[in-house]
Amino acid sequence: MTVAPTLPGAVTVRVPAKVNLELRVGPRRPDGFHALATVYQAVSLHDDVSIARWDDWQVVAAGTYADRIPTDGDNLAVRAARLVAERWDVDERLSIRIDKDIPVAGGMAGGSADAAAALVACDQLWGLGLDRDELAELAASLGSDVPFLLTGGNAMGSGRGEQLAPVLARGTFHWVFAVSDTGLSTPEVYAECDRLRERDGVRVGEPQISAELMAALRSGDPAALGAALHNDLEPAAFSLRPQLRELRDAGVEFGALGGVVSGSGPTVAFLTESHEAALDLSVSLAASALCRDLRRARGPVHGAQVVPVARTAD
Ligand code: C5P
Numbered sequence: 001m002t003v004a005p006t007l008p009g010a011v012t013v014r015v016p017a018k019v020n021l022e023l024r025v026g027p028r029r030p031d032g033f034h035a036l037a038t039v040y041q042a043v044s045l046h047d048d049v050s051i052a053r054w055d056d057w058q059v060v061a062a063g064t065y066a067d068r069i070p071t072d073g074d075n076l077a078v079r080a081a082r083l084v085a086e087r088w089d090v091d092e093r094l095s096i097r098i099d100k101d102i103p104v105a106g107g108m109a110g111g112s113a114d115a116a117a118a119l120v121a122c123d124q125l126w127g128l129g130l131d132r133d134e135l136a137e138l139a140a141s142l143g144s145d146v147p148f149l150l151t152g153g154n155a156m157g158s159g160r161g162e163q164l165a166p167v168l169a170r171g172t173f174h175w176v177f178a179v180s181d182t183g184l185s186t187p188e189v190y191a192e193c194d195r196l197r198e199r200d201g202v203r204v205g206e207p208q209i210s211a212e213l214m215a216a217l218r219s220g221d222p223a224a225l226g227a228a229l230h231n232d233l234e235p236a237a238f239s240l241r242p243q244l245r246e247l248r249d250a251g252v253e254f255g256a257l258g259g260v261v262s263g264s265g266p267t268v269a270f271l272t273e274s275h276e277a278a279l280d281l282s283v284s285l286a287a288s289a290l291c292r293d294l295r296r297a298r299g300p301v302h303g304a305q306v307v308p309v310a311r312t313a314d
Contacts (some may be wrong), residue, residue, distance in 0.1 A: 010052040011125045015117035015149055015304040016042040017108040017297070019175065019262045019269045021217075021225065024207035025193060025232040033144070033160040034190055037207035039167060039217070040145070042152035043175055043299035047102050047110065048307065049077055049117035051125055054095035065110075067179035076111040079213035080118035087138070090126050103295065104117055105183020107263030109149060113304075115142045116149035120304045134313070136164075145263075152303025154217060156209060171220025172298050173271060174278045176256070178247055178285060179293040180266040184240060207232075226257025226271040237265035244268060247290045254284040278312040 026035030047063070054115050059071040059078055060134045069075065073082075085092065096118065102110035119138055123130045130138075132150075134261065139146035144161035183280070197204065216224035225251040231237075238245045242259060248268050251259040256270035267293075272278040281296045 010050050011121045012019070012048055012050040012307040013117040013121040013124075013227060013304050014046050014048050014075040015305050016152055016301050017045040017102040017110065017113060018042055018145060018148060019177075019265045019299065020109065020114070020231060021229060022207065022232045022253070023263065025231065026204050026207040028194060029160070034193075035207055036144075036155040036157060036161045036210050038161055039154065039209055039213060040157055041146045041154050041173070041299040042149070042301050042303060043108075043297040044301045045102050045177070045295055045297045047113050047117060048099040049099040049114055049121055050099075051081065051094045051118065051121045053125075054093055057093050058095045060095065060097040061100060062097060063101050065100040065102070065104045065202050066098075066106040069098060069100055069111075069114075070128040073131075075114070076142060077114035077118040080115040081122050081144070083138060083142065084119060084122040084126070084128070088126065088128055092126075094122075094125075096131065103177065103267055103293070105177040105185075106176070106177075106179055106267035107261065107265045109145045109263065110141070110265055113149045115139070115146050116181070120150070120306060123304050148303070150174075150303050153300045161204075167217055169217040169220070169300070172300075173222055173225065174273070174275050174286065175297050175299060176251070176270040176272060176281045177262070177295045177297065178251065178268040178270070178291040179295060180241075180244075180291070181293070182266075184237060184266045186264040186266060189233055189236045189240065190218045192239055193233055196235055196239060196249075216229055222271060222273055224259050229258040229269075231260050231262075233264050234261045237261045241266050243290070247285075248251045250288055250290050251281065251285060254281055254288075256281055264280075272286045
């Protein structure tokens with residue numbers, strides 16, 4: 001049984017994926033999270049989350065990665081919707097349809113994106129009129145990168161990634177994402193990062209974003225941005241999945257301006273000069289057989305937005 005987005009009264013929200021242009025990981029905090037300094041960019045791979053009143057809670061999965069998402073109460077979109085219902089005392093249940101085009105468990109915030117979309121959709125369906133701060137507070141309680149998926153664009157994240165500040169940036173950037181069949185667990189990647197640092201006697205202070213990355217974004221120069229991409233979780237992802245290093249090196253050898261593991265991986269993000277260069281790189285990587293699933297996208301794009309009703313009939 002599916003609920004089409006065109007069902008009377010249904011609300012559809014489109015939400016992007018993210019890539020971390022820079023991810024600096026500080027010490028583990030007493031609450032178990034790590035202090036972060038990161039710069040997010042929202043990119044044009046999207047999920048569509050449609051909600052409609054129903055006689056029970058249900059999740060209907062559709063789209064490219066439909067078979068990879070949980071359809072029970074563990075689904076972050078359901079948790080988001082139930083949180084709003086509880087907080088605002090709404091005695092209703094929803095059917096939630098997720099059209100999944102964001103790679104799952106890949107460091108592109110797919111689950112977090114659906115949570116952000118569900119918050120915006122519930123606000124609209126139930127006419128709650130939540131302001132930015134209320135949505136951001138709910139979002140942060142669901143996951144560290146959920147608040148960013150509400151805003152999109154480019155933003156700096158601090159705290160555990162949930163505190164956002166605007167970033168001055170110009171230009172559009174062209175990406176190729178090399179997606180793996182099997183995900184990496186985010187807690188395991190952070191734990192491996194701690195283990196490697198302890199083994200190597202690395203002491204870390206407060207994480208800071210580099211001046212190079214901020215300058216590259218201000219200038220809009222893709223070559224400068226490619227050279228400034230950085231992820232402190234990359235050694236941990238390489239340690240857990242050694243073939244990712246080979247994949248990253250191959251992409252750079254094939255002409256990417258830079259390559260970096262996205263978030264906690266295993267997706268590897270490659271920045272290219274142009275849309276055509278992204279096409280060329282995809283062809284080379286596909287021929288190398290190092291990765292079967294390659295996705296192209298541009299960034300930045302805006303965050304979670306209600307899809308006007310006329311467009312849902314497309
Ligand atoms: O916040 P989120 O649910 O995305 O975090 C998933 C897991 O990633 C956390 O339980 C934690 O193990 C790890 N994490 C972390 N430090 C952060 C963000 C996430 O250790 N700043």
